[in-house]
Amino acid sequence: MAKQPAAVVGIGQTHHRAKREDVSMAGLCREAIDRALADAGMTLDDVDAIVVGKAPDLFEGVMMPELFLAESLGAAGKPLLRVHTAGSVGGSTAIVAASLVQAGVHKRVLTVAYEKQSESNAMWALSVPVPFNMPVHAGAGGYFAPHVRSYIRRSGAPTHIGAIVAAKDRTNALRNPYAHLHNEGTTVESVMASQMLWDPIRYDETCPSSDGACALVIVDEDTAKASPNPAWIHGTVMRSEATSAAERDQVNPQASRDAAAALWKQAGITSPIDEIDAAEIYVPFSWFEPMWLESLGFADANGGGWRLTESGGTAMDGRIPVNCSGGVLSSNPIGASGMLRFGEAALQVRGAAGEHQVDGARKALGHAYGGGSQFFAMWVVGAARPTN
Amino acid sequence: MRDVAVVGFAQRQMEEFDGSPTCVELLVPLFEECYEQTGWTRTDVGFWCSGSSDYLAGRSFSFVQAVDAIGVIPPVNESHVEMDLAWAMYEAWLKIQTGEVDTAVVYAFGKSSAGVLRRTLALQLEPYTMTPLWPDTVSLAGLQARVGLDTGQWDERAMAEVVNRSLTDAEKNEYAVRKGGSSVEELLARPRYADPLRKHDCAPVTDGAAALVLAAGDRAREVCDRPAWITGLAHSVDAMSMGTRDLTRSPSAERAGTAAGTAGVEVAELHAPFSHQELILRRELALGDDVAVNPSGGALAGNPMFSAGGIRIGEAARRIWTGDATRTLGHATSGPALQQNLVCVMEGRS
């Protein structure tokens, strides 16, 4: 049985900030939800089901917050799900929402992913010490930095590649009114001059901690056809592997490669770099851009990624624009970040990305990963209804 | 809709599990049992989904290590919900309905004894005006029970009857943690603990884990003589407020029951961690007196957090496999005072 066609007809997000002290958690979600519904020309009463995504409950200190939020999100009286797949959650949540439509269970699904990190402290929530263990763990950056070092060694990358990505993404963010960081004047030089946090990752190569939310309205074929510019879902994939295993490739994980291969096949894509017009890839530390470019198949392994980045190939006017929204490097409400990637990809193919629009984008990739580079969620959206 | 059936089920329940809160060592034998029941190996499983809560374990990402129990190289198609096993099953059923996969294993685990459950669950409430008072689940259920008693919708005798029947039936359940029927009089003679509730009106705090196996069409027929075909699967949620709801009702249970279709159900496993809640659910799900409720003993005999709802579905499915019944129902609840509910109706076909 084939999946029924589904499309994104509404996308909304909050103004992401370090602290959104003007809203409660419900208010944060509703800001994104109300924008998405307005975009879709719908109201909460038109929604059949709601899917909430969020990263660890410890961030906000509320266990299963979708329960207290149910009424505020317009979910009272409806089916409500809450997905949690670590950092990839925003993406996997969108995929679960899409599957409700693709399976023919519902016609109009609202999905929202959020994080209100200012309620606590992200580093604390990620580093609660486990007894008997060595407390060398130093947050996400400390976890990934050794693997970035491995990539640099494997690929022979020059040391400024991360800075190229950071300068690009932070500059792109200036064209995204919703982005958290609007840092003018970020250059390769300024990034290289910023403090080394977890050698080899520098301060300006690191994502911020943000409060923010993203919401999508995903609908069935009939509803999509009545919408002016739907972003049709061409493929969705999730793959997972263990955090650590003997000889597990931490730089180019098998789950990532498998997910990408399955995704391109579903979406009928044989050459990603030629057929994808814009990519929103989950890059929380700048070096992940070249790493994921290779893993996703945009470039050859062991060096193709950094060469593509270095050549300007991932700039807005490059061969494969990556993170025109500014990406995770510019806004990182962890639970929402995956959905922001998926949503920004949809904005591109709808021609609705405003000042960070890639001209003529018809097919785009949304990508998210989580945990110790072990959970992957990706989708391809297109301006045209899929034919397969 | 594709024909999807529950074809495997395994569970473990104990008062206190002394191992890691990630419960990996509990899960390995559960998966082995599932493989024995189906004849599968892990490569036959198209999709995995788990249910658990970080707050039960006391750490972020506590579900991640459980993935070790699967054996995830090569990588697997896998997801997780911070909800009961029943909702993990829902996500897996959905995945099968999309046609992407034909088989799934869902699992859940929870070590409530790692913390103080009465305090931990206070975090599941509205954080500004409820949690700072640290209301515990027993108190919230007690408030609900009182309203029904005050308005004459149920009485203490009816609650004691639920308990006596449950604990008597639990004697036949090797997994039950609390068992042993007595009599309604004996139960009513015991002192109230959290007035109006007596200790036996409340599910015991239990650790445990469980797994369910789903398969579509012929894949189900290949591994099971009498698959428990899912004819209805629906869930819904109400607002959380203890003030704006009629606490003697559970509209979300009614909606889920109506959508799933409860007519003709012979056996119903209802997830009722408090005795009066069984009375509410019977009514909301339109179950007549002829329906056998909780032959397993139900949650009053054991309530491992995050698997208890799914265990109801497994127990209901078992009655079909054994030929004891042709149409059964498994129900799961979440949130205070029956706020969120899921209903799964299954049938056996000759």
Next chain:
Amino acid sequence: MARTLSAPVTVAFDYTRSTGPVVGRFLTGLRDGVVVAGRTSDGRVVVPPPEFDPITHTALTDFVEVAATGTVSSWTWVPEPVKGQPLDRPFAFVLVTLDGADTPFLHALDVASPAEVSTGMRVQVRWRGERTGAVTDIEAFEPLVGEGSASPAGGGLLEDHLVTGVVTPVELDYLYAASPEESAFYRGLAEGRILGQRCPACHKVYVPPRSACPVDGVATTEEVELSEVGTITTFCVVNVPFLGQRITPPYVSAYVLLDGADIAILHLILDIAADEVRMGMRVKAVWKPREEWGTTIENISHFSPTGEPDADYDTYRQHL
């Protein structure tokens, strides 16, 4: 000897919550000794005011003050209060419909026994002496003795100093238990031994040992004692301080592949300048004095360079 090792862990944080306008209005009222309700589109007066109308879904803007006296609509007894509850002696949780409101509000009632509380009884707010804008500004409810003797509330709302945030401390105590395999590992460390386990299916040696081989999903059982010498596969230099950190930066956090193991462990490198640490460096465990040992990997204080030539890249590249 217990099958598994356990140790207490406290997860605690003072959550700083921004309330938004509706909850903020309610908490401002409490700070000022007044209970503020919301009127929803169906005409009901609700305490506390819901942030969004249940029917129209719009943000609530219609607020009305209700009395600090009311009627109990349900109650339950709490014989053994837990930490954080409004009273540390037995009390009742109650739903109270305040005069002027249509729906009840959850709080505590301070009475000495279940005999002193009943549905329908009249109660009043007992305000906390110093109020900050939190639901605990109501210390508890107490029986209302004679109508009209309700304790005075504060004056009107101080509109220009609205509460916009509230701190809600969350502290949970856990007893963390290690798995049996991890426990064996830590017990080995207490004896100065580093123990791994081999998977019967893929034959790889895991350290610390896990309850299941992550590749095959089967229990690892064969104990393998490992060398305390190994190779740094990769590492980072941690410069950044953070809440809860226990080692003073800068420090080198490195993956050390012990000779005999198929997976690296994460540990600390010392006795060498951070910027001189290299991938492939050979290192050896430096143990703390024996009298300081416990069941923990911290018995190994750090790893230190052995002085041997670096391991060939090809010997560890598949572990990256």
